[in-house]
Amino acid sequence: MQPPIAGDWPVEIRAARQFAIHGDLYYELHVVKTDDPSGEQTALRVPQHALNGPVGPGDRLVLSFLMGQVTAARRVHG
Numbered sequence: 001m002q003p004p005i006a007g008d009w010p011v012e013i014r015a016a017r018q019f020a021i022h023g024d025l026y027y028e029l030h031v032v033k034t035d036d037p038s039g040e041q042t043a044l045r046v047p048q049h050a051l052n053g054p055v056g057p058g059d060r061l062v063l064s065f066l067m068g069q070v071t072a073a074r075r076v077h078g
Contacts, residue, residue, distance in 0.1 A: 046070045
């Protein structure tokens with residue numbers, strides 16, 4: 001599934017790993033949209049500054065996109 005050009009996605013993280021590009025920290029997240037019954041996983045690269053702390057499998061987030069890139073993430077509790 002392709003990420004949107006703009007908008008929000010509710011997701012659950014299935015896998016996560018940190019990596020650096022030119023000294024900037026990113027997370028590679030394998031996610032499933034929580035409102036997609038197909039359960040298709042998508043891999044996304046998310047800059048650390050878009051997240052509020054570390055993330056891992058089982059975490060639920062709402063990811064905000066602009067120009068197909070994640071610009072913000074907020075945790076969903078419950």
